[in-house]
Amino acid sequence: MCDRKIPAEWEPQGFVQLTWPHCETEWYNLPYVLDCYVNVARTILRYEPLLIVCRDIEECKADMAARGFSPDGVRFVECPLNDTWARDHGAISVLDGSRKYILDFVFNGWGLKFGSDLDNQITRNIFRKGAWAPDVEYVDMRPFVLEGGSIDIDGCGTLMATSECLCSLNRNEYLSREEIERKLCQAFGLRRILWVDHGGIVGDDTDSHIDILARFCTPDTIAYTRCEDPSDPNFGPLKEMEEQLKTFRTLDGKPYKLVPLPLPDALYLEDYRLPGSYANFLIVNGAVLIPGANSPKDAVAAARLQQVFPDRKMEIINCRALLSGHGGLHCITMNYPEGY
Secondary structure, X not given: OOOEEOXXXXXXXXXXXXXXXXXXXXXXXXXXXXXXXXXXXXXXXXXXOEEEEEOOHHHHHHHHHOOOOOOOOEEEEEOOOOOOOHHHHOOEEEEEOOEEEEEEEEOOHHHHOOOOOOHHHXXXXXXXXXXXXXXXXXXXXXXXXXXXXXXXXXXXXXXXEEXXXXXXXXXXXXXXXXXXXXXXXXXXXXXXXXXXXXXXXXXXXXXXXXXXXXEEEEOOEEEEEEOOOXXXXXXXXXXXXXXXXXXXXXXXXXXXXXXXXEOOOOOEEOOEXXXXXXXXXXXXXXXXXXXXXXXXXXXXXXXXXXXXXXXXXXXXXXXXXXXXXXXXXXXXXEEEEOOO
C-alpha cells in the first residue's frame, strides 16, 4: 500500500499560517478586517503555534499592538504579496513514510480572475527563509494549478472536490478530468476522488471551492451546507449537492454520515450577496474554529459540529468582515502537520 498521504485536518498539527493584510491588499474596510485577523490569530495561539507571512513585520506588529494583541509566540516571515488567502496560495503538505514534503502548485488568482504574481511565489520564498523544519522537502508542482480550498481530504486516501473548480477553464484546461485525477492521485497517494458535480453559493468567485460546500470531519462523516429556504437561489444547487452526497460511499461501502450545516442568513455588500458558509470552519489542535455571522445560526452550526467533534472546543469567531473579500475563516488559514 502507498505510504504517501495528505494528513487529514483533524490529525495533529504543527502550526497554522496566516498571510497578513496591508493597505494595498483588496479588502473592503481594512481596519474591520484587521480586527478579525487579530481575533483569529489570538484564538489559534490558544491551541497551537502561528506563522504570519507579511510584507513588513513592524507594520504587522503595529496592527496587532493597536488592537491590544501581543505577538509573543508568533513567527514572522516577510514576503511580497498581492492578497491574503493563505489556504489557496499556501503549500500542500504530503507525508511519504518518514519523509515530509510541501507541494507548491501554481496559484493563478482563481482562474486568472485576480492578480497573483506575488502570491504565486510565496511558498517558494518563505521556504527559502526557513518557514518549515529543515527536513521538510520542497516540491515544485508547476505548471499544475491548484488551490488548497478546492480540495478536502479524509486522511485515508479519499479526496473530495468539485468538478466545476478543478476542471474549470483557466486552471488546467489542457487536461481532461481523468488526467487531472491521475495527477492528483499520484501526487497525494490517493485511492480515489469523490467528484461533487452540483452545488454552489451565490457570490462565490472561486468556481465552487469544496471548503464552503462539504467537508470531511472523520473518514466516514461529511458536514455540508444545506439551504432550507426554497425561495433562496442557493436552494436548488445545494439540494442537488445533498442528493449526490447521499450516493457517496466510504471505502468500505457504507453511506457517509451527513451533518447538515445551516446556510447563513443573506449578507450583502451594497447589492452584492456575499458567500457565507459555516462549512468554512478550521480544525486546530483541540478545537474547531467556526466562522460566525453574529446570528442565532452560529450556535446551531456549533452544536452540530460539537456532536462530530466531541473532544474539541467550539470557538465561534465573528468573520463577517472576511465576507467582504468573498471568503472566510478556512480561506485565510493554512494548517501544517506536526513536525513541519
